[in-house]
Amino acid sequence: MKVLQITDSHLRPRSEQSLLGVDTEESLRAVLAQAFSEGTPELVVASGDLAHDPEVESYRRFQAVLRDFHRGATLYLPGNHDLSAPLAETLPGPGAMTLGDWEVVGFDSHADHQPEAELSAVDLSALQDRVARSAARHLLLVCHHPPVDVGCPWLDKDRIKNGGELLEWLAENTRVRGMVFGHVHQVVERQRRGIAVLGTPSTCFQFAPGSTRFAIDEAAASRQPGYRWLELQADGSIVSVVGRVADYPLSIDLSDRD
Numbered sequence: 001m002k003v004l005q006i007t008d009s010h011l012r013p014r015s016e017q018s019l020l021g022v023d024t025e026e027s028l029r030a031v032l033a034q035a036f037s038e039g040t041p042e043l044v045v046a047s048g049d050l051a052h053d054p055e056v057e058s059y060r061r062f063q064a065v066l067r068d069f070h071r072g073a074t075l076y077l078p079g080n081h082d083l084s085a086p087l088a089e090t091l092p093g094p095g096a097m098t099l100g101d102w103e104v105v106g107f108d109s110h111a112d113h114q115p116e117a118e119l120s121a122v123d124l125s126a127l128q129d130r131v132a133r134s135a136a137r138h139l140l141l142v143c144h145h146p147p148v149d150v151g152c153p154w155l156d157k158d159r160i161k162n163g164g165e166l167l168e169w170l171a172e173n174t175r176v177r178g179m180v181f182g183h184v185h186q187v188v189e190r191q192r193r194g195i196a197v198l199g200t201p202s203t204c205f206q207f208a209p210g211s212t213r214f215a216i217d218e219a220a221a222s223r224q225p226g227y228r229w230l231e232l233q234a235d236g237s238i239v240s241v242v243g244r245v246a247d248y249p250l251s252i253d254l255s256d257r258d
């Protein structure tokens with residue numbers, strides 16, 4: 001089972017608008033063109049910050065670009081830049097998808113107008129119930145925020161606060177094999193108690209690994225727009241690889257901020 005993750009596309013409502021000098025619709029299109037030239041996913045997961053300006057028109061643009069490549073199953077997760085009302089007006093909510101022996105379960109880690117993850121005790125127990133009720137042999141969870149520190153304090157402050165306990169619970173009690181997220185605009189690949197913990201580059205610009213404050217990644221090997229393939233294996237393992245659009249003409253302009 002082949003899943004394609006795209007994340008943090010930060011689309012703007014109008015085509016003439018860029019972000020940090022990047023035409024985020026164009027870079028999303030370049031990511032999808034390359035990914036779909038490599039394979040056809042059974043499921044696309046879009047793990048949040050679909051819009052930079054959370055307006056209906058941004059989400060319409062996101063959907064229009066994706067539809068040029070993919071008409072099949074898609075899970076849309078909200079990120080901290082997204083807003084619930086315009087997102088719900090345009091795209092389906094989080095949800096889940098069964099793929100053979102696997103179930104991919106999306107959950108909402110965001111709250112409107114705040115960068116940090118918001119998972120209340122009620123949200124967590126709802127997620128635990130959802131996982132416990134699944135009949136699938138193996139599960140993959142998807143949300144926007146990381147459940148672990150990634151080594152960038154300015155991003156780590158926004159992670160799922162009780163992500164450590166969540167991963168412990170998942171490892172002890174469930175068939176969850178992996179948790180994938182966005183938000184950090186960089187590659188994260190860890191194993192925690194047998195669970196693959198995977199963060200994925202943005203479809204536009206990346207943040208510098210190890211940065212203590214906001215910093216764009218300018219390293220040749222990791223600055224380019226990216227995406228992640230997840231091959232869900234029958235034995236419950238996940239074979240995952242990050243792709244990059246190596247020839248995308250990325251040019252950062254730090255003065256181009258809203």
Ligand SMILES: [Fe+2]
Pocket residue numbers: 048049079080081144182183184
């Ligand atoms: Fe984010």
